[in-house]
Structure formats: C-alpha cells, structure tokens
Amino acid sequence: MNNKIYRLNLGGELLAHPDFLDGSYNSVNAMLEANKVPAIVLIDGLTPEDDNVVKAMFNAVCQLRRSEIFYAAPIYLTKSMGKLDVFTDGVGITKEEVLPNASKIIFRMEKLSMATNAVNDDLRLLTFLYCREDGYALSPLALTVSPWIYEYPAAFFIGGFAEQSMQSAYHFGLVSDKYPSKTPLQSSAEWVSSLAAQGFLVEAGLVDRIRLCPHCHTGSMNYIDSCPACGNIDFSKKKMIHCFTCAHVAAEEDFRNGMLLMCPRCNVTLRHIGSDYDRPVEAYSCNSCGERFIEPEVKADCLNCRRKSATEDLEVRQLYNLAITAKGKRAVQLGVIDVEFSLFDSNHNVLPLYFYQVADWLLQMKNRYSDEDFSLLCIKIVGLEAVENRAGMAQFKNLIDELGQRIRELVRVTDITTSTGENTFWVLLPRTPQVGGEILASRIEKLSDMVSPEAGARINMYVKCFSISAEYAGSGPVAQGLLSEYEDTMLDVR
Amino acid sequence: MNSLIYSIVNNLYNLTIAQLINGDVIAAAVFLMPYVLFFEIPWTLFIFIGLIKYKLNRLREGERRPYFPAVSFLITCYNEGRDIEKTVISLTEQLYPGKIQLLLVIDGASINVETMRAAKTMEGWVNGHSNRSMLILPKWQRSGVVSSSNLGLNFATGKIIIKVDGDTSFDNNMVERATRHFEDDSVVAVSGCLRVRNANETLCAAFQAIEYFLAIHSSKTALSEFNMVNNISGAFGIFRREVLDLVEGWDAGTAEDLDMTMRIKNYFAQSQKKFRIVFDPEAICFTDVPDSFAKFFKQRIRWEGDYPFILFKHYHTINPRLMGWGNFFGILINIFTHIFIPAMVFVYTIWLLFEYRIDFVIALLAAVYLFYFFLLTVIYLISVVLLSERKESDLSRLYLLPLMPFFQFAAKINSLVAILWELVGAGHKDSSMAPWWVLRKNKF
Numbered sequence: 013m014n015n016k017i018y019r020l021n022l023g024g025e026l027l028a029h030p031d032f033l034d035g036s037y038n039s040v041n042a043m044l045e046a047n048k049v050p051a052i053v054l055i056d057g058l059t060p061e062d063d064n065v066v067k068a069m070f071n072a073v074c075q076l077r078r079s080e081i082f083y084a085a086p087i088y089l090t091k092s093m094g095k096l097d098v099f100t101d102g103v104g105i106t107k108e109e110v111l112p113n114a115s116k117i118i119f120r121m122e123k124l125s126m127a128t129n130a131v132n133d134d135l136r137l138l139t140f141l142y143c144r145e146d147g148y149a150l151s152p153l154a155l156t157v158s159p160w161i162y163e164y165p166a167a168f169f170i171g172g173f174a175e176q177s178m179q180s181a182y183h184f185g186l187v188s189d190k191y192p193s194k195t196p197l198q199s200s201a202e203w204v205s206s207l208a209a210q211g212f213l214v215e216a217g218l219v220d221r222i223r224l225c226p227h228c229h230t231g232s233m234n235y236i237d238s239c240p241a242c243g244n245i246d247f248s249k250k251k252m253i254h255c256f257t258c259a260h261v262a263a264e265e266d267f268r269n270g271m272l273l274m275c276p277r278c279n280v281t282l283r284h285i286g287s288d289y290d291r292p293v294e295a296y297s298c299n300s301c302g303e304r305f306i307e308p309e310v311k312a313d314c315l316n317c318r319r320k321s322a323t324e325d326l327e328v329r330q331l332y333n334l335a336i337t338a339k340g341k342r343a344v345q346l347g348v349i350d351v352e353f354s355l356f357d358s359n360h361n362v363l364p365l366y367f368y369q370v371a372d373w374l375l376q377m378k379n380r381y382s383d384e385d386f387s388l389l390c391i392k393i394v395g396l397e398a399v400e401n402r403a404g405m406a407q408f409k410n411l412i413d414e415l416g417q418r419i420r421e422l423v424r425v426t427d428i429t430t431s432t433g434e435n436t437f438w439v440l441l442p443r444t445p446q447v448g449g450e451i452l453a454s455r456i457e458k459l460s461d462m463v464s465p466e467a468g469a470r471i472n473m474y475v476k477c478f479s480i481s482a483e484y485a486g487s488g489p490v491a492q493g494l495l496s497e498y499e500d501t502m503l504d505v506r
Numbered sequence: 507m508n509s510l511i512y513s514i515v516n517n518l519y520n521l522t523i524a525q526l527i528n529g530d531v532i533a534a535a536v537f538l539m540p541y542v543l544f545f546e547i548p549w550t551l552f553i554f555i556g557l558i559k560y561k562l563n564r565l566r567e568g569e570r571r572p573y574f575p576a577v578s579f580l581i582t583c584y585n586e587g588r589d590i591e592k593t594v595i596s597l598t599e600q601l602y603p604g605k606i607q608l609l610l611v612i613d614g615a616s617i618n619v620e621t622m623r624a625a626k627t628m629e630g631w632v633n634g635h636s637n638r639s640m641l642i643l644p645k646w647q648r649s650g651v652v653s654s655s656n657l658g659l660n661f662a663t664g665k666i667i668i669k670v671d672g673d674t675s676f677d678n679n680m681v682e683r684a685t686r687h688f689e690d691d692s693v694v695a696v697s698g699c700l701r702v703r704n705a706n707e708t709l710c711a712a713f714q715a716i717e718y719f720l721a722i723h724s725s726k727t728a729l730s731e732f733n734m735v736n737n738i739s740g741a742f743g744i745f746r747r748e749v750l751d752l753v754e755g756w757d758a759g760t761a762e763d764l765d766m767t768m769r770i771k772n773y774f775a776q777s778q779k780k781f782r783i784v785f786d787p788e789a790i791c792f793t794d795v796p797d798s799f800a801k802f803f804k805q806r807i808r809w810e811g812d813y814p815f816i817l818f819k820h821y822h823t824i825n826p827r828l829m830g831w832g833n834f835f836g837i838l839i840n841i842f843t844h845i846f847i848p849a850m851v852f853v854y855t856i857w858l859l860f861e862y863r864i865d866f867v868i869a870l871l872a873a874v875y876l877f878y879f880f881l882l883t884v885i886y887l888i889s890v891v892l893l894s895e896r897k898e899s900d901l902s903r904l905y906l907l908p909l910m911p912f913f914q915f916a917a918k919i920n921s922l923v924a925i926l927w928e929l930v931g932a933g934h935k936d937s938s939m940a941p942w943w944v945l946r947k948n949k950f
Binding site: 268270271272273281282283284285286 | 569570592595596599601675676677678679682790792895896
C-alpha cells in the first residue's frame with residue numbers, strides 16, 4: 013500500500029520522524045494546492061500551552077475538513093491537545109501508531125470519487141463516516157461554548173459549523189436569536205439528527221438528553237423559580253406559625269411583637285415551639301405582587317433570547333451515537349444523495365438515474381405500442397425554507413410528513429417517484445395520458461391550501477404535467493436532458 | 507380525737523405564754539427553735555424585697571439595643587436519643603436575630619447510635635436556616651460531661667457560650683434575654699431559669715415544679731438583685747467567652763457547674779475587678795425532672811452530696827476579703843441551708859420525740875407546719891403575680907401547696923443523708939456524670 017503521510021508544521025517542536033514523511037507543509041493551503049490525492053495528515057509542531065497554536069490547529073482541522081480532497085482524510089496529532097484530540101482521528105508520532113487505522117481510511121477513500129462526494133455537505137459527512145471503520149459512530153460532545161451545548165465533532169467541522177463559530181461571537185456567548193437562523197440547520201446536532209431521520213444514520217446508543225429553548229433552540233437555560241402569579245423572581249420564604257391556643261395560622265411576621273411572638277388573634281404570647289405553637293408549612297411570599305404560595309414556579313429562562321418558557325414546553329433533544337446505515341453507504345458509493353424529505357415512501361421512490369432509465373424505457377414502449385402512454389408530473393414546492401425558519405425543524409418535518417401522506421393517497425402504487433433537487437419532485441405515471449396527468453396535477457396543487465402551518469408562512473406547490481413526444485424515442489437516453497429542460501420551465505412559476 | 511386536738515391546742519397555748527413567763531429557758535428554746543433556726547421570715551422578706559426591686563427594674567428596662575453577639579451552644583449529649591431534637595429545634599427557632607452556633611458533643615458516640623443518628627438528621631435542617639449553624643462532635647469513647655464541654659469550647663466561635671444538656675428545650679426569647687446582660691462589661695455570666703417540662707405528668711414532678719419555681723425562679727431573681735447568685739446550673743449556664751478562657755474551661759470532677767461558678771468568683775475577686783453574675787427569670791430552659799420519688803431522692807443525694815465536696819475543694823478561698831461580702835454571705839447561707847439546717851432539723855425532731863410527750867410534739871410540729879405553709883403560700887402567690895410568665899400553669903398547682911412542707915422536709919432529710927454519705931463514703935466519686943476511669947484520676 014502506498015500511503016502518503018504529510019506533515020503540517022504549526023511551528024513548535026517537531027516530533028514526527030522525518031523518515032516516514034512524504035512531505036512537510038507550513039500551511040494547509042500549501043498542502044491542498046500540492047496534493048490532489050487524499051493522504052494521511054500529521055499535525056506537528058504543537059504546543060498545547062500556546063493559544064495561537066491551539067487556534068492554528070483548530071483552523072487547520074476546519075480547513076482540511078472543508079476542503080475538496082481532505083475532508084475525510086485521517087488527521088493525527090503528534091502531541092495530545094487534551095480535549096481537542098476528539099476533533100481529529102487520534103494522536104501518534106510513529107508509523108505503528110498511525111498506519112493501522114489511517115491506511116484503512118485511505119484505502120476506502122481511494123475507491124471513491126472524493127470530488128464528486130464533496131459537492132454536498134450531507135454526502136461529505138457520510139463519506140467521512142463510510143471511510144472510518146465499521147462500528148465507528150459520531151459521538152456527541154458537550155461544548156460549553158456552543159449555544160446548542162452538544163456538537164458532533166466530525167459534523168461540526170465538515171458542516172462548517174466550526175468555521176462559523178470562529179467567525180461569530182459565539183464563543184463569547186454573544187449569540188442572538190438571529191444567529192441560529194443564519195443557517196437552515198442550526199447546529200451539527202440538528203444536522204446529524206435530520207440525516208438520521210432520513211435514514212442515512214442510525215442511532216447506536218443514547219448518550220444524553222438535553223432541553224432547548226423552544227423559541228431559539230439554544231441550550232443555555234437558567235431554571236429559575238418565580239412567583240406563579242406575576243412571574244417575578246423576587247420572593248422570599250415566609251415561615252408560617254400555627255397558634256395552639258386559638259388555631260390561628262399566619263406568617264411569622266404577623267406574630268412578631270418586638271422580641272416576642274404574640275398571636276394577633278388571641279393575644280397569647282407564644283414562647284415554646286412544640287407546646288405553644290408549631291410551624292405547619294413553609295410558604296413563600298412575592299415581594300412584587302404579595303402573592304402567597306407554597307411552591308414557586310420553575311421557568312426556563314433562555315440566556316440567548318431571554319424568553320421564558322414553562323419547563324414542559326422545552327424542546328427535548330436526545331443525543332445518540334450515530335453510525336452510518338446501508339442507505340448512507342449506498343449514497344456514498346453512488347455519489348448521490350436523494351433529498352426527499354420522505355415526501356414519498358421509499359418503495360416507490362428511486363434515485364434520479366433509475367428514474368431517467370425507466371422514463372427512457374417507457375418512451376421506447378410508447379414508440380413501439382401506440383396505446384402505451386405515460387405522463388410525468390413535476391412538483392415544485394416553494395416556501396419550505398420560510399416555514400422551516402419560522403416554525404422550526406420539528407414542525408417542518410410534521411408538515412412534510414403530512415404533505416407526503418396526502419400526495420401518497422393520490423399516487424398509484426405503480427407510479428414511480430424521485431427528487432432531483434431540494435424542492436423538486438417527479439412522479440412517473442405509466443399508462444396515463446396527459447389528460448389524466450393534468451387532473452392529478454391540479455389535485456396535488458390544491459393540497460397547498462390544505463396544508464398550511466401557521467399564519468404568515470405558506471407552502472405553495474406548483475405541479476405541471478409533461479408528456480414526452482414519441483418522436484424523441486430511438487435517439488438514445490433523452491429523459492435526463494428533457495426532464496431538466498422541463499424543470500427549467502417550472503422556474504417561471506416561482 | 508377531739509380530746510387529742512384539744513390537748514394539742516392547750517399545750518401549744520400553755521407553752522408559748524406560760525413557759526416564757528416562767529422563765530423556763532430550755533422549754534422556750536424548744537419552742538422557738540424552729541423560728542430562729544429557719545430564719546424564714548427575714549429570708550421571705552429578703553426575697554420579697556428582691557422581687558419588688560427586680561420588677562421595678564424590669565419595667566424600666568426599655569427597648570432592646572442592637573447588640574447581638576454571636577452565641578455558641580455547647581450541647582452535651584449522651585443517650586438522650588431523639589430527645590435532642592427538641593433541644594435543637596427550640597434553639598434553632600430562637601427569635602434572636604444574631605448568629606447561633608450549635609455544637610452537639612456526643613459522649614460515647616459509638617454506643618449512643620440513636621443520639622448520633624438523631625443529630626445527623628437535624629444537621630441539614632439547622633444549617634438551612636440563616637444565621638444558624640450546627641456541628642456534631644462525636645466523642646467515640648465515653649469520657650464525661652466536663653470533657654464534652656471543654657471539647658466543644660475548642661470549636662465555639664461565639665462571644666457568648668451557653669452550656670446546655672441534651673434533653674432540655676427553651677423558650678424562643680431565651681437567647682435574646684440571656685445575651686442582653688452582656689452589654690454590661692461587668693457581667694461575666696448569666697444564670698438561666700430552669701423550669702420543669704414534665705410537671706403535669708406525675709405528682710413527684712409537680713412537687714418539683716413548685717420547688718423549682720420557688721428555689722430557682724423566685725429566689726434567684728431576688729438574689730440576683732443583690733448580686734448574690736451563687737451557682738450557675740450545669741444544665742443551663744450562659745458565659746462570656748473571655749471568662750471561660752480566663753479560667754481555662756471546666757475542671758475535671760463532678761459538680762463542675764458549682765466549681766465553675768466558684769472559680770469565676772475567685773478569679774474576679776483576686777483581680778479586684780467588679781463583676782456580676784445575673785439571673786434572668788425570662789431566659790427559660792425546660793428540663794425533665796425525675797418522675798418518681800425514688801429517682802428524685804437518688805438524684806438529690808448526688809447533687810447535695812457534691813456541695814461539701816466543692817466547699818472542701820475551695821476552702822482556702824472562702825474568705826470575704828477574697829470573694830467580697832455579698833458572695834461570702836451567699837456561701838454562708840448555702841452552708842446554712844445545705845448542711846446546718848438538714849442536720850438541725852433531724853437532730854431536733856429526734857430530740858423532741860425523746861424528750862416530750864407525743865401530743866406536745868405534734869402540737870409543736872403542727873405550728874411549724876402552719877407557719878411554713880403560710881410563708882410558702884405568700885411567697886408563691888407573690889412570685890406568680892410578679893414573675894410568672896405562665897401564671898395559669900403555676901396556679902394550677904396551688905392545691906399542692908399544703909403538701910409542700912412535707913415534700914421539703916423529706917428533701918432536707920435526704921440532703922442530710924447525702925452529706926453523711928459524702929463524708930463517709932466519698933459519694934462524689936459515685937457520679938454518673940463521668941465513668942470511674944476518668945473520675946479516679948481527678949484530684950478530688
């Protein structure tokens with residue numbers, strides 16, 4: 013095996029033996045420019061005490077994981093950087109320490125087209141996982157600087173979240189409610205859980221459960237007890253006294269008479285606890301509205317958006333270790349990831365490539381047998397991002413599920429579906445002339461009225477029926493080209 | 507029966523007038539002896555004057571000034587078990603705004619598991635209160651109450667040290683009353699008022715409740731007005747921290763309370779400083795007393811027997827020039843009531859029975875009884891009116907007053923037995939306050 017090992021020199025003491033290195037670079041850019049084939053990267057010259065070096069190391073991992081070639085490459089440190097070690101594949105300075113694992117990663121990488129898989133962040137992350145050993149799982153890591161508390165280290169870098177965190181004020185905790193909405197997927201945790209929901213990743217053990225603000229989805233919550241009547245946090249414990257003589261029960265202050273306790277009702281001096289009086293309960297009194305209560309209400313105060321929520325309204329996030337599924341592996345091998353939002357159930361949903369082939373085959377049939385007709389429906393959904401940003405991921409998923417459910421009711425079992433873009437879906441209707449397709453199209457289009465999340469955000473579906481003329485048949489596969497042409501005509505409707 | 511009573515009354519009349527006129531000195535002395543010996547009238551007058559003086563001062567006392575020194579409690583526990591909860595609760599519940607530290611010294615903690623467990627369960631609750639803290643000091647090996655107090659002193663942070671027993675409980679203004687006197691620099695210690703918690707449980711306890719009220723509540727209030735308080739109870743003593751440091755804590759041996767009082771008195775007298783020990787009848791501590799006569803007499807044998815032991819220990823300092831006349835008189839009165847009177851009463855009664863006819867003796871004792879009963883009732887009623895903070899409860903025991911002289915007489919005979927036992931058998935070493943292996947090392 014011909015595994016190349018490159019050193020990235022961050023300027024400190026060099027620990028890796030030069031004998032087994034195939035190159036040494038002083039910057040990530042230089043390394044990326046010189047190499048178009050993935051290799052093992054050793055980050056050397058580390059001084060954990062030097063903040064600049066720590067920052068440089070963090071940046072280097074950011075750059076490598078965001079690059080076209082090295083995003084899945086094995087990255088090793090020559091010296092432990094403490095907590096930061098989990099951002100890389102490990103620590104090692106000798107071939108024996110690095111190669112056994114790293115060469116397997118390289119071996120798998122060589123079988124893939126790294127550049128093809130680099131076009132899409134989802135695919136990059138899946139490729140990263142695919143290249144690791146079987147049983148490798150993404151593990152959530154609690155990062156106190158992250159507003160979402162937990163991040164998945166690999167996803168954190170590959171998805172560009174780390175880069176973003178360096179640029180934003182987020183490690184000062186100065187996040188605003190606007191910040192999380194800058195990217196549609198708010199945190200690496202949310203991203204990987206959406207990949208899991210799509211079936212590319214599978215849960216491999218529950219690690220933790222946290223609660224997030226239902227408004228801004230960040231996790232720095234202050235659980236504060238407050239007055240149940242007015243919500244003010246300024247309240248104090250009031251000791252209650254029960255007079256044995258007349259059974260009067262009131263706050264201690266009502267009984268206070270100089271240095272004695274005297275019952276305001278029967279005027280008896282209460283001298284001895286247990287024989288003259290006792291304390292039936294400890295109550296609270298609000299210093300703002302005067303309300304008396306036994307138990308203060310605990311509210312979750314979001315330190316990011318400062319909105320207070322009832323604890324039962326908080327968004328619960330379960331954090332799992334996540335491993336790649338067979339579906340995820342297939343996507344990596346084919347270099348295609350179908351963005352489907354599970355709008356159609358997987359039995360009828362196929363990859364676009366297969367869809368084109370079926371369309372071409374039906375075209376040949378249509379050419380050969382005149383009674384054999386078929387139609388194509390293109391569905392374009394507009395307004396998904398708006399809904400997602402406004403209502404949050406969870407509600408968005410519900411909406412998509414509902415939409416999918418209704419569409420599936422209209423589609424026959426013999427129909428084949430695919431999606432060619434984030435918001436573009438195709439339905440192939442065999443033995444259906446254009447007239448029949450148009451009817452179905454208008455029915456699906458009407459669904460957008462039935463499915464609307466909240467006031468303000470609205471989903472619009474544009475559906476158009478296409479019929480491929482039989483004259484195209486015989487000139488080889490044409491479906492792919494035609495479909496993208498048709499799709500372009502859909503742009504007008506936006 | 508009627509003739510016997512007639513004979514008694516007749517004898518009484520004949521004796522008083524006739525014997526005096528006839529100049530029969532011995533016979534007159536026989537009759538007058540109880541009056542002279544018991545010096546009860548001047549004593550009652552003295553108490554009465556003291557109470558009036560106290561009441562006037564108390565009415566003029568005015569508002570509490572913002573002086574709230576930190577207070578540390580030395581709570582000496584042994585096998586009280588869950589009874590210590592009452593102590594801890596009533597101390598935590600004090601209305602005092604200053605800091606209160608509770609030091610629970612548990613003697614023989616390895617065997618007194620129940621006490622230890624009860625203490626542990628209270629710890630969090632106490633520490634949850636502002637200005638209240640609790641520390642448990644387990645002494646795994648039993649070593650006596652004196653070492654418990656001295657151990658606790660090492661951990662005490664307060665300016666005022668209050669030593670209490672583990673089975674007592676307190677009125678909620680106790681600390682407030684007790685501490686206010688220390689604003690006066692000459693006050694070295696405050697003696698607190700002991701009351702009987704189980705007064706309504708048995709006849710014996712009810713008698714003791716009356717006795718405590720007269721001998722402590724009422725008498726010491728009066729004595730305090732003349733700066734003649736001569737003992738600070740071991741179950742409940744309040745000290746200025748600096749003073750305990752000066753006398754270097756409690757001394758080994760029994761009756762450490764009386765010993766401590768004597769040493770404080772001596773120390774201050776020697777250094778020619780003015781000092782006072784105040785008794786405050788409103789700083790009230792409740793304690794359980796023996797509920798049967800057998801237990802009561804046993805307890806008194808121990809207490810009274812300790813008295814000559816302390817006198818013996820301090821004999822070289824009992825001197826009016828060393829300790830001042832007031833205190834010297836206090837000691838004399840104590841010797842009189844503790845040693846001389848019990849002996850006198852005993853010898854006198856025996857002598858009467860041998861020397862005179864039975865109807866004459868009964869007549870004489872009846873007169874003594876009536877006299878006693880009268881004084882007792884007067885002083886009890888005056889004390890209830892002027893002092894008692896629980897008038898209803900104290901008045902509920904009025905019906906027992908006719909029996910009180912008998913109770914007191916029995917107690918005095920018992921004292922005498924105790925003193926004889928002390929002189930013969932060194933009874934103070936037979937104390938339950940410390941194990942024998944500790945006591946045998948003591949010098950006295």
